[in-house]
Structures are given as C-alpha cells and as structure tokens.
Amino acid sequence: MSTAASLHQSRKRKNAVMMALCVIAAGIGLAWLALILGALIYKGLSGVSLSVFTQMTPPPGDAGGLLNAIYGSIIMTIIGIVVGTPIGVLAGTYMAEYGRFSRLTTVVRFINDILLSAPSIIVGLFVYELMVRPMGHFSAIAGAVALSILVIPVVVRTTEDMLNLVPNALREAGTAIGAPRWVVIRSVAYRAALSGIVTGILLAIARISGETAPLLFTALNNQFWSSNLNAPMASLPVTIFQFALSPYEEWQQLAWTGALIITLTVLGLSIFARSLTGRREDR
Amino acid sequence: MTAVSEAVTSSALRAREATVRRFAFTDMVFRAATRASAILVLVLLGGVAISLVAGSWEALSKFGLNFLTTEAWNPVTENFGALAPIYGTVVTSAIAIIIAVPIGIGIAVFLTELCPRPLRRPIGIAVELLAGIPSIIYGIWGLFVFAPFLQTTIQPFIINIFHSVPGLNSLFAGPPYGIGLLTSSLILAIMVLPFITSITKDVFDTVPAVLKESAYGIGCTTWEVTRRVVIPYTRVGIMGGVMLGLGRALGETMAVTFVIGNAHRISASLFAPGTTISATIANEFTEADGALYTSSLVALGLILFIITFIILAIARYMLLRIDSRTGA
Numbered sequence: 001m002s003t004a005a006s007l008h009q010s011r012k013r014k015n016a017v018m019m020a021l022c023v024i025a026a027g028i029g030l031a032w033l034a035l036i037l038g039a040l041i042y043k044g045l046s047g048v049s050l051s052v053f054t055q056m057t058p059p060p061g062d063a064g065g066l067l068n069a070i071y072g073s074i075i076m077t078i079i080g081i082v083v084g085t086p087i088g089v090l091a092g093t094y095m096a097e098y099g100r101f102s103r104l105t106t107v108v109r110f111i112n113d114i115l116l117s118a119p120s121i122i123v124g125l126f127v128y129e130l131m132v133r134p135m136g137h138f139s140a141i142a143g144a145v146a147l148s149i150l151v152i153p154v155v156v157r158t159t160e161d162m163l164n165l166v167p168n169a170l171r172e173a174g175t176a177i178g179a180p181r182w183v184v185i186r187s188v189a190y191r192a193a194l195s196g197i198v199t200g201i202l203l204a205i206a207r208i209s210g211e212t213a214p215l216l217f218t219a220l221n222n223q224f225w226s227s228n229l230n231a232p233m234a235s236l237p238v239t240i241f242q243f244a245l246s247p248y249e250e251w252q253q254l255a256w257t258g259a260l261i262i263t264l265t266v267l268g269l270s271i272f273a274r275s276l277t278g279r280r281e282d283r
Numbered sequence: 284m285t286a287v288s289e290a291v292t293s294s295a296l297r298a299r300e301a302t303v304r305r306f307a308f309t310d311m312v313f314r315a316a317t318r319a320s321a322i323l324v325l326v327l328l329g330g331v332a333i334s335l336v337a338g339s340w341e342a343l344s345k346f347g348l349n350f351l352t353t354e355a356w357n358p359v360t361e362n363f364g365a366l367a368p369i370y371g372t373v374v375t376s377a378i379a380i381i382i383a384v385p386i387g388i389g390i391a392v393f394l395t396e397l398c399p400r401p402l403r404r405p406i407g408i409a410v411e412l413l414a415g416i417p418s419i420i421y422g423i424w425g426l427f428v429f430a431p432f433l434q435t436t437i438q439p440f441i442i443n444i445f446h447s448v449p450g451l452n453s454l455f456a457g458p459p460y461g462i463g464l465l466t467s468s469l470i471l472a473i474m475v476l477p478f479i480t481s482i483t484k485d486v487f488d489t490v491p492a493v494l495k496e497s498a499y500g501i502g503c504t505t506w507e508v509t510r511r512v513v514i515p516y517t518r519v520g521i522m523g524g525v526m527l528g529l530g531r532a533l534g535e536t537m538a539v540t541f542v543i544g545n546a547h548r549i550s551a552s553l554f555a556p557g558t559t560i561s562a563t564i565a566n567e568f569t570e571a572d573g574a575l576y577t578s579s580l581v582a583l584g585l586i587l588f589i590i591t592f593i594i595l596a597i598a599r600y601m602l603l604r605i606d607s608r609t610g611a
Contacts (some may be wrong), residue, residue: 115327
C-alpha cells in the first residue's frame with residue numbers, strides 16, 4: 001500500500017515537473033518575441049522622423065533617410081507580386097480544379113512544398129545565373145523576378161488549399177445551370193475562396209518584403225534615387241544589411257529604424273491576413 | 284409556317300452550337316493556362332538545379348570531389364574547398380535543432396494540453412508570428428543585442444566553468460567574441476522554433492480523442508498520456524516538422540551572416556567564429572573577382588541545394604504519411 005502510494009506520488013511529481021517545463025518552454029517562446037520586438041522598438045523608434053521618409057540614404061557620417069530604399073522595396077515587391085500571383089493562382093487552380101486527382105498535381109504539390117522552404121539565397125543564385133550574368137549587370141528587374149519566384153509557392157499552396165475547401169455542391173450547381181467549367185471556377189469557386197486566396201497573397205507580400213538574400217546579387221543596392229528597372233536599385237533589407245554592418249553610427253541608427261519599419265509592415269500584414277481567414281473559421 | 288419555325292429552330296441551334304463551341308474553346312484555353320502554370324513550378328525547380336550545375340561547372344571540373352574535403356579557401360591563390368562552410372552549416376543547424384526540438388514540443392504540449400482555451404489561439408498566433416519576422420531582423424538583433432550580451436555575461440561564465448574540464452574546455456575555449464558558431468546556433472534555434480512548434484501542435488491535434496481519453500481513463504497523468512500515447516502516435520509527423528525546421532536552419536542566410544564571423548576555418552571551440560555555406564555566399568558573392576571564385580561560390584550553393592532538397596523531401600514524405608493516415 002505504501003509503495004503504491006509512493007509510486008502515485010512520484011508519478012504525480014514527475015507529471016508536475018514535466019508540465020512545468022512545458023509552461024517554461026512556452027514562456028521562453030513568448031519571451032523571445034517580446035525581447036526582439038522590445039529591442040526593435042527601443043532602438044528603432046528613436047530614429048523615426050519625417051526625414052526617414054523624405055531623404056535619400058546618406059553617405060557615411062551624414063544624416064539622411066531611407067526614401068530610395070523604401071521606394072525600391074515597394075517597386076520590386078509590387079512587380080514580384082504582379083508577376084508571381086497570376087502564375088501561382090493559375091497553378092493552384094489546376095491542382096484543385098482540373099487536375100485534382102492527376103499524377104501531375106501530386107508531383108507539383110511535392111515540388112512546390114520543397115520550393116516553399118528552399119533557401120532564398122539559392123533563388124538569388126538562380127536569378128543571377130538566369131538574368132544578371134547574361135545581361136552583364138545587376139538590375140531591379142532581376143530582383144523583382146527573384147522575389148516573384150518566392151511568391152509563387154506561397155500562392156500556389158494557399159490557392160489549392162482554399163479551392164479544395166469549396167464544397168463540390170456549389171460547383172455542381174453551377175454546372176447544372178449550364179455554365180462551362182471555367183465560368184464555374186471564375187464565378188463560383190474563386191468567389192467562395194476569395195478571402196483565402198487574398199490571405200495567401202498577403203502572406204506572400206509579408207514574406208518577400210523582408211527578404212534580403214535573393215536581392216543581394218540581383219538588384220544589388222543603390223546609394224541614390226533610381227527608378228530605372230534596368231539598373232541596380234536600393235531596397236530596405238539590403239540597405240539594413242549594409243548599414244548595420246558599417247562602423248558609422250548614423251548608418252546603424254538608420255538600419256534599426258528600417259528594421260522597425262519592415263517588422264511592423266510584416267507583422268501588420270500577417271495579422272491582417274490571419275484576421276481575414278479567422279473570420280472565415282468563426283462563421 | 285413549318286418552314287419559318289424550322290428556320291427559327293435551326294438558327295437557334297446554330298447560335299447554340301456557336302456558344303457551346305466558344306465555351307469549349309475558352310475552357311480549353313483556361314485549362315491550358317492553369318496546366319502550364321502548374322508545369323512552370325516544376326520547370327522552376329529544374330531551372331534552379333540546371334543553372335547551379337552550369338554555374339559551378341568550372342569549379343567542380345577543376346577541384347572535383349576534393350572540393351568537398353578541402354578546408355582551404357584562398358581567393359589569392361584560387362584554391363577553394365567547401366569543408367569549412369559545410370562544417371559550419373551542419374554544426375550550427377544541428378545545435379539549433381537540438382535546442383529547438385524540446386522547447387518546440389514543450390510549447391506544443393502546453394498549447395494542446397495545459398493552456399486555458401481562450402489563450403490558445405493568441406499564444407499560438409504569437410509563436411507563429413515569430414516565424415514571420417524577416418531573418419534580417421534576427422540578424423541585426425543578434426549582432427547588436429544578443430552577441431554583446433553573450434560576450435559579456437554567458438560566455439566568460441561558461442569558459443570559467445569548463446576551463447579545467449578535459450574535452451569541454453576545447454569545446455568552450457575562449458576568447459569570448461560574442462559572435463561565432465554558438466551564437467548563430469542560438470539565433471537559428473529561435474528561428475526554427477515556430478516551424479517545429481506549429482507542425483507539432485498540428486499533428487498533436489490529429490490524435491483521436493478516444494485514445495487520449497482511454498489513457499486518462501486508466502489513470503494516466505498528463506505527462507504519461509503525452510509520452511506514451513500522443514508522441515508515439517505522432518512520431519512521424521514530429522520528425523517531419525523537425526526535418527522542415529532543419530531545412531530552414533541549413534539554408535538560413537541573413538541572420539547567420541550577421542553573427543557567424545565569416546572565418547574560413549574549422550575550430551573545435553563553439554565560441555570561435557566560423558562560416559556557413561549561405562553566409563559565405565552572401566558575404567563574398569558580389570566581391571568575388573575571377574570566374575573560378577564565383578564558380579566556387581555557386582558550387583557551394585549547389586551543395587546547399589542538394590542537402591536541403593534531400594532534407595525537405597524527407598520532411599514532406601513524413602508529413603504526407605501523417606496526412607494519409609488521418610485522411611486529411
């Protein structure tokens with residue numbers, strides 16, 4: 001009886017210890033998030049001023065802003081999304097609608113999942129070999145293509161998942177009134193899956209707006225204002241990379257401010273994207 | 284009278300046929316467009332592989348398999364070997380996974396078994412937000428906040444403890460730079476934690492409630508249910524999540540580039556600066572002069588591509604097995 005009681009006690013104690021460790025693990029996870037965000041806000045906020053958004057990146061030792069870097073990031077992100085999204089949505093449509101049970105879909109899904117987590121620096125090398133080397137110089141358009149390659153797998157995945165959630169009865173109703181397949185997809189399936197597909201696109205924007213590695217040797221960087229897509233273009237992440245590793249205090253401060261801007265943008269986009277699908281789940 | 288109605292029906296029929304033909308045509312076009320896009324995804328991966336092989340051909344044909352076993356990395360004499368970056372990549376990723384897996388599983392257990400229901404979703408989202416933070420943010424934080432902290436507090440402390448313990452004293456040998464292999468590993472651990480956590484949580488949710496309830500019913504504690512029922516049932520899925528995290532860690536570039544120190548040598552000490560494949564490429568690619576130098580860097584990229592491809596393929600295969608079992 002006493003051994004049974006002590007066994008019971010030791011089991012309970014072991015359980016308490018392990019569960020406490022799990023709580024500590026969760027605490028560690030949340031503490032990291034708080035630490036990183038805290039440091040970012042603390043270091044970044046002190047450099048936020050109007051000049052960050054109105055002035056060009058300065059030469060070493062001078063005050064300035066991040067205007068050309070922000071502009072470059074926005075331009076390349078927009079082109080990346082505009083190029084990548086249609087391809088991603090169409091590929092996802094094939095996988096969920098026309099070829100739901102085909103062998104091609106299984107293969108594409110597998111390869112797409114690998115592309116989804118493939119190192120982005122590899123994509124940078126690929127676009128370097130594909131565009132920069134033949135063209136002979138770095139260019140914003142090469143950077144945008146590299147970003148679009150990162151957009152495609154994200155959009156393919158969410159589009160396929162969301163279209164698969166659309167009830168077949170809806171499609172059958174469309175077909176029953178004589179609508180051809182592509183009209184059913186366009187007017188019924190897309191419409192039913194719209195918020196999910198938009199979420200995918202927002203997540204893709206969030207992903208590429210912070211990407212540095214694929215831009216390092218495609219768009220390179222540019223100290224000056226440039227809207228020429230055929231020339232090197234500054235971007236926020238690459239500027240942060242360059243400025244943070246520099247010995248100049250003004251540059252390091254701008255790097256922190258830029259990091260804060262990117263993080264707030266990315267977190268804002270992710271939270272907004274989640275709220276779109278979150279409402280879906282609640283409904 | 285009949286002639287008129289025949290004319291009307293035949294013209295209606297013709298219009299109908301034309302419409303059907305138009306529908307069939309646009310449908311064919313749309314189908315072809317979607318199919319081409321799907322095939323493009325395959326072409327992309329193939330293109331990546333081909334371009335990397337083509338770009339690294341010069342280095343690979345000059346150094347052959349010695350490229351994999353040479354530690355030297357000398358742009359002046361144009362002698363390149365991948366051993367030091369491969370070593371750095373494998374060691375930092377391995378340590379990161381060893382740290383992140385228990386914490387990730389712990390968080391997943393917390394979220395599925397312990398956490399009060401209203402807090403589950405917010406905490407789950409918070410952990411997943413960690414995954415969304417761009418890697419350059421981890422890099423700048425690691426360089427300016429984390430590395431100085433390690434340098435002034437943790438590292439001297441550890442060096443002092445272990446300096447007379449054989450084995451460990453070379454593993455934790457000074458001086459404390461702050462940056463180095465261990466710092467990179469810790470940053471990587473933070474970065475892969477959300478991936479491992481969210482996948483582990485998802486596969487934990489696939490355990491049938493009946494299984495857990497019957498274990499609770501015979502008097503098991505929460506820990507015993509987790510250890511004896513939930514983890515064995517989801518082992519393959521957890522391994523898939525771990526592999527996915529490993530793939531991320533192996534290829535992670537910017538965060539590591541900030542804090543690794545970029546030193547092309549293999550040192551026993553985890554506090555010493557080192558380098559990884561991705562950090563070497565990021566640091567040196569734009570400055571590489573000479574075709575052989577560039578080609579050697581692309582060859583490093585090819586090695587990274589092959590390693591991550593294999594790891595990610597294993598990860599997906601394992602996660603697919605979990606999916607097919609639950610019929611999800």
